[in-house]
Amino acid sequence: MSVDRRKFLKLSGLSALALTGGKPAGLFAPAERRQNHSSGETQNGKRWAMVVDLRKCVREKGCTKCIDACHDVHNVPKFDNTKDEIKWIWKENYENAFEAEGDEFVKEGLREMPVPLLCNHCDNPPCVRVCPTKATWKREDGIVMMDWHRCIGCRYCMAACPYGSRSFNWRDPRPFIKNIHEEFPTRMRGVVEKCTFCDERLARGQLPACVEACNAKALVFGDLEDPESEVRRLLHDNFSIRRKPALGTNPEVYYIV
């Protein structure tokens, strides 16, 4: 990498400074940022996106750090059957994630390569279009949100999502949560849930839990509207793909293979 993360953050902070007319927003390094609630880096995004660098991800064989971190902080229950399963981020074989079942002669191991999947926070989200109560909606900054208190549990969004990113609480999840974090709400039976790009952490000036947990730095989160952002740079310098681009949903999770 030509620019290290700290330098990069400073750069983006300076550009944010120029844009916001002098507020010392993004000047803090990540460690300080976590305690600083007025930080702009994770709050003033206009188009949030994630870049998953599979070259780095695949190096950590069998790693589940992003999954564990996410499911832990969000009180996601763990069931021992797939029927009741709830997942916000999980791994799927490359061929399932990218519908590449037909590719016969490809790089060895590619088809079985585990790919982390999560909500794509589509620019044009079909789940939002079909929801009859606006319990799921798209924020100005691109995050597809979910209101568990309004959701009627019709599961139309699950039928509409082309990525299988949504889960339903078929039963009361609370007895199946290992240790409940009081600062994050638990859900009740009968509502849909999914990844929200850690909106609650972004508001506190923190990066998404999965991004923070990834030792390999394979998950990069940032603002696509900011030309200086790391996500923009990664997409500029590398060939990337998205899941089911032909459907016109415009996913905001990009994969570097």
Next chain:
Amino acid sequence: MIEKALIGGRRYWTWVIFLLVVIGIGFLFYLHQFRVGLTVTGLSRDVTWGFYIAQFTFLVGVAASAVIVVLPYYLHNTKEFGKMTILGEFLAIPAVIMCMLFIFVDMGQPFRIINVFRYPTFHSMMFWDTIALGGYLLLNVIISRITLDSERKSVPPPKWIKPVIYLSIPWAVSIHTVTAFLYSGLAARPFWLTAVMAPRFLASAFAAGPALLILLIFILRKFANYDVGKAAIQKLAVIVLYAMLLNVFFILMELFTAFYSHIPEHTAHFKYLYFGLEGKTALVPFMWISAGLAVISIILLINPKTRKHENCLLIACIALFISIWLDKGLGMVVTGFIPSVLGRVVEYTPTFPEIMISVGVYGIGALLITILYRVALSVKGEVPG
């Protein structure tokens, strides 16, 4: 008028009590589901809609099919249908109520359904389906109530009811069209993403609904001495035949498009339905039975001799009804999820509680039909046993 439902013989009351017991059992199972959650069903993260939503879809068709007797009578003055229109309307009302109940039992948070009206969402097809079904129920209640009341008083129905009846005709078409849009507007599910979905829904509805009506007419004639006349039944049978031919034609269109284009995501679902995928074949026998019954019903209906023979017509209508129920009430919904969006073949089987809750809802429908038909027939001066 409704008090007429309380007058009846022993056979009537035995039937009513039997239905009440069925409804009671279904309700107990629903309480169980309500307490524990939808985990008591066979649904999963991969197959998120199943038996309930399929019954809902099938019954929207039954409700819409009332138009098949209303339209010829009011628009083309088909006098033979005079004794039948009220039966059509009184079939539509319980069908819509069953639709609503099937939606209700499928909801994770049923008491939040009010949110659909608190936060009306015009870009959601489910919102429009709620409006369409609610409106259709209201229209049919008003129309049947006014026309039956006039008949009871032996006066012509008030003039203002005519436009309401005319409105109910396109409205009937709309309920099944919007229900088809629930499915055919989803890019995620190639099996449903087909422009022929709404036409096919209407064709299968206009075959299965009137076929059920013919069966009910036979029952009424046997147990209640109410005869709509041979001519009316035969006319209806011809409509059933043509609707069924259109339905089968549409299915063949789907198969051609999928299998000639060879697009895997389209063929996979049909392969699962008729041959099974990855050794998973839960629906295969049902789909071939459905196809076989469709052929039998068409042969019996297309041949004038068998169509006019009442026992043959009876068999044809039963075969046709089961054929469409298997196709629409069993195969159509879950196959949209198999294979899943991630290419996984996860099957679905309804559980015992799920089936009992569904039987309970059908019990409520049967009870409503019994009561409404009894009221209609009492007004029409017949004395059922």
